[in-house]
Amino acid sequence: MSGRTRLVGVSLKMYMGLARTREWMDAVAAAAREGLPPGVGLFVIPGFLSLRESAEILDGTGVALGAQNMFWEDAGAFTGEVSAPMLREAGCRYVEIGHAERRRLFGETEEVVSLKMRAAIRNGLVPVLCIGEMRRGTPEQAVAECAAQFASAAEGLPAESELVFAWEPVWAIGAAEPAPPDYIAAVAGGLRTLLAGWPRAKLIYGGSAGPGLLTRLGDAVDGLFLGRFAHDVGALRQVLTEAAASAGPAVLQ
Numbered sequence: 001m002s003g004r005t006r007l008v009g010v011s012l013k014m015y016m017g018l019a020r021t022r023e024w025m026d027a028v029a030a031a032a033r034e035g036l037p038p039g040v041g042l043f044v045i046p047g048f049l050s051l052r053e054s055a056e057i058l059d060g061t062g063v064a065l066g067a068q069n070m071f072w073e074d075a076g077a078f079t080g081e082v083s084a085p086m087l088r089e090a091g092c093r094y095v096e097i098g099h100a101e102r103r104r105l106f107g108e109t110e111e112v113v114s115l116k117m118r119a120a121i122r123n124g125l126v127p128v129l130c131i132g133e134m135r136r137g138t139p140e141q142a143v144a145e146c147a148a149q150f151a152s153a154a155e156g157l158p159a160e161s162e163l164v165f166a167w168e169p170v171w172a173i174g175a176a177e178p179a180p181p182d183y184i185a186a187v188a189g190g191l192r193t194l195l196a197g198w199p200r201a202k203l204i205y206g207g208s209a210g211p212g213l214l215t216r217l218g219d220a221v222d223g224l225f226l227g228r229f230a231h232d233v234g235a236l237r238q239v240l241t242e243a244a245a246s247a248g249p250a251v252l253q
């Protein structure tokens, strides 16, 4: 028996130091021990230095751990980099690839994103592939821009790969409000078509997402990718509750 499932992710970006991350993880772990809502998966992504401790804090809670970035080679003379096998060893199941901030601030190209995608999948990590249109235009323009990014990132990958397609309009990241729900629904519809041949892909929306959004989106997306609006663990709990409600009752298969 299984139902429609929802996936909620949180990246702490570079907002929290070690002590603050520990406090936040403790609160998330305590909430999860009370029971994650049925049909909802949660993954959290702290900074690299907090990965090991976070893995210990989250042990046995059902909350999955991820990393914000990785290098595409598995080992070698690559000073300052972190590899997929290292992330696995640290307890990660997910890894973010191609976030808009990495593309814009650190010059990550489509080629780099593609190399990292291959390395993640080769090493058994689930990539959280971040894709999004630069400017607000029509939904059709957004889908076309995202389709080109996806084609490059996913080239040569087996379509049965597990992946999270995190659609994040660049203009909605760090904003006061998320993209409007009707816009999200229209673009997500096009992205679903794009993902039709990827049975294990989940489509989640990111960009100033927070409480109240999933309730307005219905089935348009499979979940949310949160940033600032999950720093308050109470707000995250509310999103998880809304995710459970939007997952609906379990269905027999």
Ligand SMILES: O=C(COP(=O)(O)O)[C@@H](O)CO
Binding pocket: 010, 011, 012, 013, 099, 168, 172, 173, 174, 175, 206, 207, 208, 209, 225, 226, 227, 228, 229
């Ligand atoms: O960048 C993201 C959204 O950040 P906000 O702070 O919600 O705008 C996304 O990748 C989740 O971290």
